[in-house]
């Protein structure tokens with residue numbers, strides 16, 4: 001098992017009160033699985049993703065990645081874990097505006113121990129010919145392709161996608177889903193996709209539904225379809 005969360009709890013507090021808590025989260029994901037995390041706004045989806053990514057710390061419980069418990073790592077060790085194991089894709093791409101496409105990816109490969117060739121990943125996402133362009137010269141879909149290339153170039157075991165198609169129109173969103181499927185099959189990357197779009201869950205191996213910080217559904221998808229067939 002690549003990812004195992006056991007009894008994970010996380011509270012966000014205001015001055016005196018707990019304003020939100022993620023409660024007793026248990027989940028597992030194998031190498032190469034695609035997992036979708038569904039749930040209404042504020043249910044804790046991004047918080048859960050950030051805990052798996054070592055960005056947020058859990059208050060208690062275990063987050064075991066390849067046998068290592070993230071909750072037992074110090075800050076330096078967790079930074080190293082993040083650099084080498086985690087690729088992140090955001091709704092609004094988060095590319096660095098004053099660096100060209102190639103340089104945006106270089107920022108990520110420069111800090112990882114086992115990066116892929118930048119040309120190879122740019123070619124894989126269909127952006128090699130735009131390598132000298134700047135983010136503002138690209139469409140949203142193209143920027144998301146670059147952000148996938150940036151995440152993948154680190155050669156991470158886990159790809160965390162927070163609403164990766166949330167800012168894109170139907171056609172471009174479908175292209176991005178196809179690309180995530182390609183990455184998953186080529187690199188055997190385990191992919192977590194947080195989304196409001198329940199249709200996306202049809203291309204995943206596992207579907208997790210959160211409500212008010214609790215998992216209310218955790219099912220294996222026995223009717224997985226290819227990204228091409230996902231419709232909404």
Ligand SMILES: Nc1ncnc2c1ncn2[C@@H]1O[C@H](COP(=O)(O)OP(=O)(O)OP(=O)(O)O)[C@@H](O)[C@H]1O
Nearest residue numbers: 012013019020039040041042043044045046047048
């Ligand atoms: N750093 C923080 N400090 C305090 N509260 C936080 C913090 N991060 C998240 N929260 C609260 O935790 C709750 C869950 O937030 P989270 O972003 O995980 O939900 P979500 O399901 O991803 O929502 P959305 O779909 O709107 O992005 C929210 O009520 C949010 O305000």
